Amino acid sequence: MSGPAAPLPSPTALPADLAAALAVVAGRRPLLVASDYDGVLAPLVGDPSAAVPLPGVAEALSRVAAADGVTVALVSGRGVADLRAVSGLAGPYRWIGSHGAEYDGPLTGELAARRDALAERLTPLVAAVPGARLEVKPASVAVHVRQVTDRLAAVDLLTQADAAADPSLTKKPGKEVLELAVTDADKGTALLRLRDDLGAVATVYLGDDRTDEDAFRALATGDVTVKVGEGETAARYRVADPAAVVALLEALADLLA
Ligand SMILES: O=P(O)(O)OC[C@H]1O[C@H](O[C@H]2O[C@H](CO)[C@@H](O)[C@H](O)[C@H]2O)[C@H](O)[C@@H](O)[C@@H]1O
Secondary structure (H helix, E strand, O other): OOOOOOOOOOOOOOOHHHHHHHHHHOOOOOEEEEEOOEOOOEOOOOOHHHOOOOOOHHHHHHHHHOOOOEEEEEEOOOOHHHHHHHHOOOOOOEEEEHHHOEOOOOOOHHHHHHHHHHHHHHHHHHHOOOOOEEEEOOOEEEEEOOOOOOHHHHHHHHHHHHHOOOOOOEEEEEOOEEEEEOOOOOHHHHHHHHHHHHOOOEEEEEEOOOOHHHHHHHOOOOOEEEEEOOOOOOOOEEEOOHHHHHHHHHHHHHHHO
């Protein structure tokens, strides 16, 4: 005789190995809990200025940050000012922007001149492709093609932008975007610096994109690295999407309480 059907697993249920790793790391202090923004705390959308955190993110982050000996860091490819404004997040957080180039304050004006010259070179290329968008950031210029409906034109534009980069620039490909940066900062180096500054003995890091792989590779085996979404990764664990990230942060906040 068959019993009642087993309930379907919740789409946001954490994998058992990840839940176990969080339970271990929650007992370590000082603990650094760091997260990427776009595609992790905020679902990807067509307009970068419209990317807002999922419901539940602000509260979960604030609960995690309230735990003794725990520091929450937001680590983004966005400039810090943009990240603060778009996310609306506020709390006792560390803010690392521009893929790690903005670590302890705004960047110097010297970089801005190089960035502006680059933006000037890329402007006509982007203007020629309907739906393409140029984003000028503190230490880079991003060519976005998410809203380009002609996909061949999108690939061609990214190829042209790539070719327009001189060797002094650092290429940062991402989801429907190519960024050309005027510094060689990366999220991994910035995260290690923050970990050392805090004396953290363990780190949790969540990310979804190519630039997050620098952070996943930089961290150690005792750390909890989580890839959000599909694709090859150096992270040890994976969750499906930003909704699962909310569940993860809530579970971590419960463990830390
Ligand atoms: O490091 P992150 O916090 O993940 O930021 C990476 C880039 O995110 C933004 O672009 C991405 O999200 C947009 C909004 O959802 C989307 O339209 C775009 O296609 C994505 O590439 C942001 O605009 C960039 O400045 C960040 O570097």
